[in-house]
Amino acid sequence: MRVEMLYFGVLKEYFAVDRETVEVPAETTVEGILSFSRERTSNVRREELDSAGRSSVWDVLAVAVNREYAERSTVLQDGDEVALLPPVSGGAGTERRGA
Amino acid sequence: MRVEIVNTVIPSDAIVAEMKAGSDGAVCVFDGIVRDNTRGRKTLHLDYEAYFDMALEQMRGLAAEAVTKFGVRDVALVHRLGRLVVGETSVLIVVASAHRGAAFDACRWLIDTLKKTVPIWKKEQFVDGAIWADGEPFPEGIGLSRAAEVGARVADGEPFPEGIGLSRATEVGARVADGEPVPEGIAAGGSETRR
Secondary structure, three states, X not given: OEEEEEEOOHHHHHHXXXXXXXXXXXXXXXXXHXXXXXXXXXXXXXXXXXXXXXXXXXXXXXXXXXXXEOOOOOEOOOOOEEEXXXXXOOOOOOOOOOO | OEEEEEOOOOOHHHHHHHHOOOOOOEEEEEXXXXXXXXXXXXXXXXXXXXXXXXXXXXXXXXXXXXXXXXXXXXXXXXXXXXXXXXXXXXXXXXXXXXXXXXXXXXXXXXXXXXXXXXXEEEEEEEOOEEEEOOOOOOOOOOOOOOHHHHHHHHHOOOOOOOOOOHHHHHHHHHHHHOOOOOOOOOOOOOHHHOO
């Protein structure tokens, strides 16, 4: 089956596109698509750390399926819109963290 | 309720003025503006982008929830995208209410929740480089389940589809087995405890 992948923030740079259609096996879960996607960007793994060099975006992102936050166990359907969402940073300012 | 994502200057004064009604005793305004530095690094401008449809749905949900949760009369929630320079408004929140306590509480809750849940990101352009802002950790129930939970599920033998999921599952399982602590809200910022 096919799903439409959407990438935001730094992930858009990892994939060098902001959306694409990918072919995956039937009954692929969110967990499955994460592994698949992470594997495809293994060439940029060195850049995965946050600006403080501490954690990988893959450990902190959320996934939306058809514009709703999804669980790892969510099973994808043909034609789903799957968005990989780094931690969001809307609003104003950036909070001082770890201080 | 006025909930918008715009690409142009947010007319803060006009929005605040139109939010006032006779039954209000308080209008609380949060005007989020672009600061000239992040941790001392001089900012030239910020570029905001959104998962537009989802962000708008999330913002509508937050505005409605604020009204029921805090009993305020009305809420305006406006976020701007694109390139913003120092001093410009990136987000405007206006809460109108009969009483100030509810207005303050709703306003604070709205900005705090928006910053954690609404899919909007910013790239910070400094004089000496650009980075995507780290963002705030997703709250429980929105972010994906923690590594420990995944480890537990893997131990239960839940099958992954052929050809995918294997490397990740092994990795997570191994980390859990090592007894590495996975604190609440680990995500980006709380990672000092990680190796």
